[in-house]
Amino acid sequence: MSEWRLKVHRIHRMVVKEIRQLFRDPKTKRIIFAAPVVQLILLGYAVNTDVRNVPTAVVDHDGTVASREFLAAFTGSGYFDVVSTSDRSADLGIALDEGRAVVALEIPAGYQADLLAGRSPVVQLLADGTNSNTATIAQGYAAKIVQELGLRIASEARGGLTLPVDVRTRAWFNPALESQVYNVPAVIGVIVLLMCLLLTSMAIVREREVGTLEQLLVSPLSAGELILGKTIPVAGIAMLQLGIVTAVALVWFDIPLRGSAFVLIFAAALFILAGLSVGLFISTISSTQQEAFLTMYLFLLPAIILSGFFYPIETMPPGFRELTVINPLRHFLEIVRAVFLKGASIGDLWTQFVTLAVMAVAGLVLATSRFKRTL
Secondary structure: OOOOHHHHHHHHHHHHHHHHHHOOOOOHHHHHHHHHHHHHHHEEEEOOHHHHHHHHEEEEEOHHHHHHHHHHHHHHOEEEEEEEEEOOOEEEHHHHOOOOOOEEEOOOOOOHHHOOOOOOOOEEEEEOOOOOOHHHHHHHHHHHHHHHHHHHHHHHHOOOOOOOOOOOOOOOOOOOOOHHHHHHHHHHHHHHHHHHHHOOOOOHHHHHOOOHEEEEEEEOHHHHHHHHHHHHHHHHHHHHHHHHHHHHHHHHHOOOOOOOOOHHHHHHHHHHHHHHHHHHHHHHHHHHHHHHHHHHHHHHHHHHOOOOOOOOHHHHOOOOHHHHHOOOOHHHHHHHHHHHHHOOOOOOOHHHHHHHHHHHHHHHHHHHHHHHOOO
């Protein structure tokens, strides 16, 4: 038998051994197949930045038809929910302090009279800045509602004539501006990376702890063959998990897949290899499974934070933006979001594909060289 056939045979036997070891424990089966689906559903609903039904306290000093029309524009939008009304301005501060309201709206006396006189009335909007994201979005919604109401009032004042400027906005790729459509594809990347790290970071350490590493060291397996034998089964499982969670995203969450499935699979293959290489490297530098597990999370949490999953990379300080370049999750999230929402091709994302390919090859080479055939 030729040398290359012997290599293929040894890798094949190593792959069979790894698959048997992975599926021998019923708990591992649940982790591999059930956990990703549960995580996707939980995170798909939990990671939601949409702002709806914001608790709002209102003080209407005017009490006229115009002021009630103004309040109706707010409550009818679906963004604001009036939970408290009063005729005292001090009650607005109390509602915000006690947490009963996130937004407080005060309409001054003479609101309708100012409109009839052609003057611009001043309406005060207070927002609880404890959650800056909610406050910013709520202020943006309020500004849009006021703008639309002002345009309608101005049009009616001119006898129904068309205003000089008619602004009509439309959001591409995500017309309803639903955060779930943007976040769920990213959750897929996080779940795949988590599974890759979890299954590989303890691979070699587990062999050392149960005493089977000695048998591997005296076998004809080379370091590269051992790494491939550890990598191939987990890569196959990760691709299977990708198919499962993608199907859940399409069917359960109704996320559109506008791009090619081939582009998504190819990107996932590179990303999985990059994630597996990180896990294998962690396994080679760890002495115990506990140490490998802690080191894995030491890598995973910064990788998620610096990936653009929660916070836009453009808003990060200088230095941190450059640090995200070496994060494989960042590049995969850019690909998966563009494929799902924009229908992007490999040509549109060639920079991310090349970066993932370089990371995958460099990571596997580093993990292989780090592994030493000694106890």
